[in-house]
Amino acid sequence: MSDIEMDIEEEGERSPSPIRFSSSAKGKSKLKYEGVPPTGKDNLPWVEKYRPQTLEEIVSHEDVVSTIERFIEKDRVPHLLFYGPPGTGKTTAILAFARKLYGPSWKNMVLELNASDDRGINVVREEIKTYASMQRMFSNGFKLIILDEADSMTNAAQNALRRIVEKYTRNVRFCIICNYISKIIPAVQSRCTRFRFSPIKEKEARSRIEYIIQCENVNISPDGISALQKIANGDMRKALNVLQACHAAYNYIDETVVYKCTGNPEPEDIKYIVNTMLNDEFTTAYSNVQKLKREKGLALQDIVTEVHKYLNDFEIPRKAIVFLIDQLSQIQYNLSTGGTEHAQTASMVGTFKTALDMINK
Numbered sequence: 001m002s003d004i005e006m007d008i009e010e011e012g013e014r015s016p017s018p019i020r021f022s023s024s025a026k027g028k029s030k031l032k033y034e035g036v037p038p039t040g041k042d043n044l045p046w047v048e049k050y051r052p053q054t055l056e057e058i059v060s061h062e063d064v065v066s067t068i069e070r071f072i073e074k075d076r077v078p079h080l081l082f083y084g085p086p087g088t089g090k091t092t093a094i095l096a097f098a099r100k101l102y103g104p105s106w107k108n109m110v111l112e113l114n115a116s117d118d119r120g121i122n123v124v125r126e127e128i129k130t131y132a133s134m135q136r137m138f139s140n141g142f143k144l145i146i147l148d149e150a151d152s153m154t155n156a157a158q159n160a161l162r163r164i165v166e167k168y169t170r171n172v173r174f175c176i177i178c179n180y181i182s183k184i185i186p187a188v189q190s191r192c193t194r195f196r197f198s199p200i201k202e203k204e205a206r207s208r209i210e211y212i213i214q215c216e217n218v219n220i221s222p223d224g225i226s227a228l229q230k231i232a233n234g235d236m237r238k239a240l241n242v243l244q245a246c247h248a249a250y251n252y253i254d255e256t257v258v259y260k261c262t263g264n265p266e267p268e269d270i271k272y273i274v275n276t277m278l279n280d281e282f283t284t285a286y287s288n289v290q291k292l293k294r295e296k297g298l299a300l301q302d303i304v305t306e307v308h309k310y311l312n313d314f315e316i317p318r319k320a321i322v323f324l325i326d327q328l329s330q331i332q333y334n335l336s337t338g339g340t341e342h343a344q345t346a347s348m349v350g351t352f353k354t355a356l357d358m359i360n361k
């Protein structure tokens with residue numbers, strides 16, 4: 001179900017007293033929430049239940065939010081291009097922007113198309129064009145067309161779009177949303193004002209997560225929250241989905257539960273793997289890694305990612321570190337292009353052995 005459909009069903013069910021930040025300092029350290037949680041949304045996934053409805057509720061993007069608020073104040077809204085990694089609030093921000101811009105009847109003024117809708121060249125030519133050229137009957141502002149997940153639009157469709165963006169600027173504003181800006185053709189990029197949504201800052205993500213933990217009565221330890229944040233890595237959607245899954249499966253959530261729930265290796269596992277690769281002889285190290293993978297159901301992709309991060313704290317010559325990083329990325333690439341787990345695990349162990357030889361030389 002697309003976000004917009006979800007909103008149509010849920011409209012009007014929000015609690016009358018909105019969640020407010022207890023700090024009145026505008027845009028700064030909005031780290032504590034008060035107020036009651038959204039009601040009437042209990043059957044929704046938490047990512048939807050706790051999707052911020054207003055721009056003020058969005059955390060970690062003070063600069064973006066204050067700039068787009070200024071566009072509304074000055075009545076000078078350009079075409080927008082939001083880009084950045086998943087789960088950072090791009091879709092949320094444009095929907096909150098539309099609510100603020102148009103008020104309760106915002107849905108009448110917005111056309112939202114996302115990756116699940118057909119957005120080939122014909123749709124761009126016909127549907128978007130028809131919507132863009134339609135005259136507004138009761139209002140004299142502009143309409144908003146949101147093209148979410150635009151990475152998946154073909155170049156031909158984007159080329160058709162660029163003409164339409166230009167032609168209908170008088171009565172339509174576009175908001176193009178994507179993960180990778182490089183997937184948007186330069187001609188479309190240059191017609192928009194760009195906003196980068198960076199991964200959510202740790203402190204602000206934590207305070208938002210803690211607020212949801214409180215609303216949902218989740219029994220979680222501080223190291224559980226830290227593990228959650230480590231896995232999510234600034235992706236709020238991931239953090240909330242993992243939190244909800246852990247809450248459904250366990251009465252008490254700690255670090256181990258979080259790693260178990262996601263199938264991610266625990267820091268202890270990574271430490272063990274690196275230790276055995278450095279200190280044991282090849283065959284022993286290889287069978288130790290394989291055994292741990294089997295016992296804990298770990299994927300090599302996840303192990304390689306974590307070992308990669310672990311290397312940062314390593315005190316070995318730079319040359320060996322560079323070699324390891326290079327080889328690990330090659331293993332990651334091989335895995336994603338069909339390399340087998342067995343061969344790539346052996347390759348990882350072998351890589352550490354070669355790095356050791358380099359150090360001992």
Ligand SMILES: Nc1ncnc2c1ncn2[C@@H]1O[C@H](COP(=O)(O)OP(=O)(O)O)[C@@H](O)[C@H]1O
Nearest residue numbers: 047050051059086087088089090091092236237
């Ligand atoms: N900046 C943010 N502040 C508060 N919640 C956020 C933020 N970004 C994401 N979220 C949470 O994550 C969910 C997914 O966000 P969304 O806007 O759909 O991300 P995307 O950047 O992938 O479009 C939201 O429903 C919300 O619960």
Ligand SMILES: [Mg+2]
Nearest residue numbers: 090091092148
């Ligand atoms: Mg989105």
